[in-house]
Amino acid sequence: MIGHQMTLIRRELWEHPAIYVAPLATAALVLLGLLTGQVTVSAFGEAVDFGIVIAQNSTELQRTAAITGVLLIVTTLFALGALIVMAFYSLDALYAERKDKSILFWRSLPITDAESVLSKLLTALFVIPLVTLLIAIATHLAILVMTSIWVMMQGGDASHLVWSSAPLADAWVSSLVLAVAMPMWLSPFIGWFLLVSALTKRAPLLMAFMPLFVVPLLEKMSTGTYFFYNAIFVRSFLPPIARFGDISWDSNELPTMPGGDSFSVLAQLDLAGFISSPSLWAGMIVCALFVTAAIYVRRYRDESY
Amino acid sequence: MTSLVSARNVSKSFGSLKAVDNVSFEIEKGKILGLIGPNGAGKTTLLKAMLGLTDCEGELSVLGLDPFRDRKALMQNISFIADVAVLPRWIRVHQLLDFVEATHPNFSRERVEKLLSETKVRRAAKVRELSKGMVTQLHLAIIMAIDAKLLVLDEPTLGLDIIFRKEFYGNLLSDYFDEERTILITTHQVEEIERLLTDIMFIDDGRILLHSPMDALADSYTQLLTSKSHADAARGLGPISENEMFGKTVMLFEGVERSRLEAFGELHTPSVADLFVAKVKGARK
Known part of the structure; x- marks a missing residue:
């Protein structure tokens, strides 16, 4: 069973190279952007020297905050890319095999429909975020190395300015937590996309997204309530995992966080609150229902032969 | 079995x-x-x-x-x-x-x-x-x-x-x-x-018209190639299909012994294709 899953997931990676090509392209863009920035900024010699002096005189906490900010922006970029890949992947996963009729070959092998659909769910839910995270981490390292080289070329002390202040463990562990938690939070969408991909005869993208807008609209018009609007839109943006609401933003200062003299993203994550949130579990049940329906459709539908 | x-x-x-x-x-x-x-x-x-x-x-x-x-x-x-x-x-x-x-x-x-x-x-x-x-x-x-x-x-x-x-x-x-x-x-x-x-x-x-071992076909089915003059007599034995080919009449018999057909002309074992056509046409009538 587990051996089968590994093989099935490997097949998904063969079929959908976008799973690693998209984050690699993001990495290339980020690093190219950084390099261009470094070359451009280097032209302003005095300003650069001044900047390095400021950096050297700033506190460790401020430098950590600054580097965390940069890493967070980069991570966010990768996360957005992963969300897009996840959506397109889940919409294609059970659609392409019917379109090219390869489903008949896959079903001639001793693999159940449940195993096949499960491998696609696992790929969307875990493989895509984790592959993206690995490439994001490599990009973080590349950014720090490139920045160090640049700082040294400008006569700064890279080990002090960059490495001693880089909160790598914190950034990576918190990214890992988010990379596991966010797909779980958004899993009802993945389940829905898989079901549409198993059902639709054409245009899976349209078929998946149209109801997301039409259903809340119809609800509002018929009953005047906002259940689907809240479930689809409001809920998505409010995962109960971050305590960022507690951060105080002073106008001219870097944000200070609860906890004062340490700067940790991980400390802002409320894992217990997240796991005990009924909304998380409700979402995962909805996902399970959609996926069960997708398995049922793949198993019972006849038109493909 | x-x-x-x-x-x-x-x-x-x-x-x-x-x-x-x-x-x-x-x-x-x-x-x-x-x-x-x-x-x-x-x-x-x-x-x-x-x-x-x-x-x-x-x-x-x-x-x-x-x-x-x-x-x-x-x-x-x-x-x-x-x-x-x-x-x-x-x-x-x-x-x-x-x-x-x-x-x-x-x-x-x-x-x-x-x-x-x-x-x-x-x-x-x-x-x-x-x-x-x-x-x-x-x-x-x-x-x-x-x-x-x-x-x-x-x-x-x-x-x-x-x-x-x-x-x-x-x-x-x-x-x-x-x-x-x-x-x-x-x-x-x-x-x-x-x-x-x-x-x-x-x-x-959606129905099975015939399910038989190949070597049993020769026993059950016979194709008769006969001239027009013998055709009427052969028809009396109830062929399951009949058609004209090069001026000859080709009939297909099911369960009729070869000895009874020999007098009317040449006998063959029908090809699967011929048998199939005869069976399908017969069933659709």
Whole structure:
């Protein structure tokens, strides 16, 4: 069973190279952007020297905050890319095999429909975020190395300015937590996309997204309530995992966080609150229902032969 | 008996259309059965039910299993090739072989490599880069490398040239078939596989018109080539079909002894194709 899953997931990676090509392209863009920035900024010699002096005189906490900010922006970029890949992947996963009729070959092998659909769910839910995270981490390292080289070329002390202040463990562990938690939070969408991909005869993208807008609209018009609007839109943006609401933003200062003299993203994550949130579990049940329906459709539908 | 497939009152409807209409039959181990029927006769639906790809009414058992419920267990001992080309186009040949090797307990990598070494299929090529003939060769090689109790071939050689078709059926007989295996073939080119079959089954309108061992056909069916002058007398014996050819009358008799027909003209054993046409036309009347 587990051996089968590994093989099935490997097949998904063969079929959908976008799973690693998209984050690699993001990495290339980020690093190219950084390099261009470094070359451009280097032209302003005095300003650069001044900047390095400021950096050297700033506190460790401020430098950590600054580097965390940069890493967070980069991570966010990768996360957005992963969300897009996840959506397109889940919409294609059970659609392409019917379109090219390869489903008949896959079903001639001793693999159940449940195993096949499960491998696609696992790929969307875990493989895509984790592959993206690995490439994001490599990009973080590349950014720090490139920045160090640049700082040294400008006569700064890279080990002090960059490495001693880089909160790598914190950034990576918190990214890992988010990379596991966010797909779980958004899993009802993945389940829905898989079901549409198993059902639709054409245009899976349209078929998946149209109801997301039409259903809340119809609800509002018929009953005047906002259940689907809240479930689809409001809920998505409010995962109960971050305590960022507690951060105080002073106008001219870097944000200070609860906890004062340490700067940790991980400390802002409320894992217990997240796991005990009924909304998380409700979402995962909805996902399970959609996926069960997708398995049922793949198993019972006849038109493909 | 060692029944490999056993069907009792099996039906499958799509809305008001009865694709398979209350059929019952047994297929024994060690047979090569040709399933022959016009398009839309219900062949494919019947095959699908036997392969667990669709559910059906009635009792159907394949290798002692309920095909729809136990599809996974069934697929370990069945291999099949569907009538439409179905290998995924994006996959590389070596990936495909790796995948089947990892998921199929009865697949022999050694055997598939040997079969493929006789073709021009490159391991690093993607399926979409192969010619249509090569894709079929690849698919057939995979199917033949599976040690299956039942092999189902639905139009296996569609789109292949005559040389390859001959070669394929030759291999099937010499390298693959033995008394432990059973093969079920559907094809439009009946003439090509006629000599290969041990049994035939005709199906039309969801019903079985004939299910018989090949060597019993000669006993039951006789083709008479007679002149117009004898035709009326021969007609008295009740031919199941009759047509004109080169000024002669060709009649097909079922269950009429040869000795009673000899006087009217030349006697032959009908070809499967002739018999099929006669049976279908007879049933549709």
